[in-house]
Structures are given as C-alpha cells and as structure tokens.
Amino acid sequence: MTKPHSDKYLVNLTWFVLATYIIFMLGFFFVPNAVDQYKFYGLAVFLPALPLLPRMIKTFGHDRLLLLIVAYLMWMLVSSFWSTSFSLEEFLKTLRLVAYIVIFILLTTYMAVRKPALSETYIALLGTAAMLAALISVPLWYSSHSFPGSRIIGIGTLDNPNPSAFVYGFFAVIGCRLALGNDKLWLKFIFALSALLLTAFVFLTQSNTGILATISSIALLLLMRHGGRLLHIAGGVTAALVTLLFLSYSLGVLEQPMDPGLSQRIPIWGKVVGQIEQAPLIGHGYQKQVLLDAKGTPDTANYAHSALLASFRDGGLVAIILHLLILATALVSATGIYKRNKDPAYLAYLLFGFICMLADTDQLITRPRELWIIFWWPLAMIIAARIVQLNIEDGSGDKPVE
DSSP states (O other), X not given: OOHHHHHHHHHHHHHHHXXXXXXXXXXXXXXXXXXXXXXXIIIIIIHHHGGGHHXXXXXXXXXXXXXXXXXXXXXXXXXXXXXXXXXXXXXXXXXXXXXXXXXXXXXXXXXXXXXXXXXXXXXXXXXXXHHHHHHXXXXXXXXXXXXXXXXXXXXXXXXXXHHHHHHHHHHHHHHHHHHHTOOOHHHHHHHHHHHHHHHHHHHHHTOXXXXXXXXXHHHHHHHHHHTHHHHHHHHHHHHHHHHHHHHHHHTTSSXXXXXXTHHHHHHHHXXXXXXXXXSTTXXXXXXXXXXXXXXXXXXXXXXXXXXXXXXXXXXXXXXXXXXXXXXXXXXXXXXXXXXXHOOOHHHHHHHHHHHHHHHSOOOSOOSSSHHIIIIIHHHHHHHHXXXXXXXXXXXXXXXXXX
16 A cells, blocks of 8 residues: 555655756856765765665666676775775775765666656756856956966866866767767757867866867767768868967967876876885775875875776776776777667767876775766766667667656
8 A cells, every 4th residue: 555655755756866966967067165066965866865776776786887886896995904094984984985986876877777868958958067167167267367378177166177177078078979969950059069169178278188088089979970971081170189289389378288297197107006016916905095205295106197007006906907897898888889879979988088097087986076977977878878778688678667
C-alpha cells in the first residue's frame, strides 16, 4: 500500500536533485565563492541524492569504466594510510571528496541515460552560461587590470587563469559540437558564436595548455565530423592562428610567452620523477608531504603540473595503471561511439582533458574545480553512452526510465 507513495517520493526527490545539480553546475560561472559552491553541493545535491544511490548503483554499478574509477579513487584513499604526514582529519576529508565525486558521476550518468532531453538542454544551458560569464568577465577584469598584458580570470569560482582557460575552453568545444549537431540555422549561429567567443576568452587567459587543448579539440571535432571537406581549410586555419599569435607578440598584445609553460614545468616534472623513484610501487600516499625549498617556502614540486605524474607519485605503480586503464577504456568507448554514430564529441572531450592533465593539474580528488568538468564529467557522459548502447543491444533502449 505504501509503494505508490514511496515511488512518488523518489520521483519528486529525483527531480529536486537534478534541479540542484544543474544549479550547482551553473555555480562554476556565477557563484563568487568556491566555498559556498562546495557547501551547496554537499547540502543540496549530495545529501538529497543518497536515497537514490541504491537505484543508481543497481542500474550503473556494473559498468567497467565506473568500476575502474571507483577502484582508482579507493586506492588513492587507502594510500593515505602510508603517507608520512597521515592525519585522520585529512583522511576523512578525502573520503568525503571521494563520495562527492562518485555521486557527481552517478548523477551525471543518470541524467544522460534517464533524462536525455533534459541532459541535452542543460548542456546547452551551461554552454550559454559560459558565454555570458565570459562576456561579463572581460569588462569587469579589464576595468581594473591592464589590457592586454594581464591574464584574465573568469567570474565565478575559478580563481586562476589556467582553470579559467580549461573550463571556458571546454565549453568552447561543447559550443562547437552543438553548432555542428544542430539543424536550426539560428541555433547553429548562436552556438558557433559561443565557441568563437569562448576561444577568444581562452586566448586572453594566455594559458598555453588551455589554448592548445581548445584548438586541438575543436580541430579534431571539425575534421572527424566533416572529414575531407575540411582538410583543405585546415592549413588556412592553422596559418591564421599562427599569424594571430605573431601579430599579438609584434603589437605587444602578448608581451611575454603567455604562462611560463614548459620552461618551468620541466624542472618540476624532474623533481616529481625523483619522488616517484623513491617509492615506485605504492607511492608516497595521497596525503602528500609539503616540501620546502631552501628559503623555507613551499617547493614548486608540491604541485606536479601533471595529473599522471601526481597519480604515480602518490599511489605508485598501482595508481598509474588504474589511471591509464581509465583513460584507455574511455578512449575505446569514445572510439566505439564515433564508429556507431559518427559523433566525435567524446573523443574531443577526452583529448581536451588529456592535454590539460598531461601538462597541468595535480591530484584528481579535489573539491568542485575544473577537473570535475574536464575529467569526471566527460567520463560520466561516456559511461552513460555505454549504458544506452547496451540497452539498445538488449532491446530495452526505448523503455521509459524512472
């Protein structure tokens, strides 16, 4: 007798959680304080989503990519125990972050599988929000900073030029994908304009990694979507970009080589490799020890500037194998999606995230930051695409899902 009431409760709760999830994602652009966004996620998204966890695990828990992600997260969590600076308080914080990330992945997957129309709408909404945030950020930033010498930071929770470049660049790729996949001319124009404006914003951040990830991913998207028809203009686009960069330096728009880039990262990577050699099998543990330089300030090697090296440093051979298996499984799945649907979007998303992880970022278990958007979100979307395909093959793809 109580089952209908229980089902209605879960349906209403599901819609509430999906609504707060979308608000949370918009917070990357419009919430001025990252701490407030973090608290909102915990109270308005994570906690209300817990009653939905058994149903989501039952539906998605068998997916191989999801299992690899959970295995990686759990291994990194367990590695905290052999950290030289182990703290129970820090361990509990990491445990909470692991739970937050898993729920985030499950909710993203749930929306894409169960509410595909809503998922597409909210992706378009986020892309539009990114464009609006970029348009607002430019006058706000340059009203108090020099143009074009200073590196712009977007409004919202992003507090550094590089994370700004990663998030806005990622949505430039999404804008390009939406423009290519839309039949309505006015929507094509809006999304193409969004991709163009967001790409320009990435250039204003002067982030080498962000620019490379954005241009490479958009180029991959265009070439794989249209094949030979675009090969003849690829050279022209490349020449135009090179010319733009040359003129920028010549006219003083870029007075120095953007962000420090490889000149500073290579020595840092060398230090991280040295740390890896000290504990190659199981790593130093996720609660990394804060290293100090000769002046007593935090050493640059504390931030690996490569998520792959950070995984190897903290979790050893086990962690880097799991990390690479995640990437390989996602790549195989994205390639399969392209072969079936001729949709290279997932390959472009993976390329973007891989470039950012290879040349920047650090630990993958974080509070809501750019990695949630450029790494965890694409993985969740790939899991969703895998599950949808399995449902189609099982003959259940057209069944309504609660």
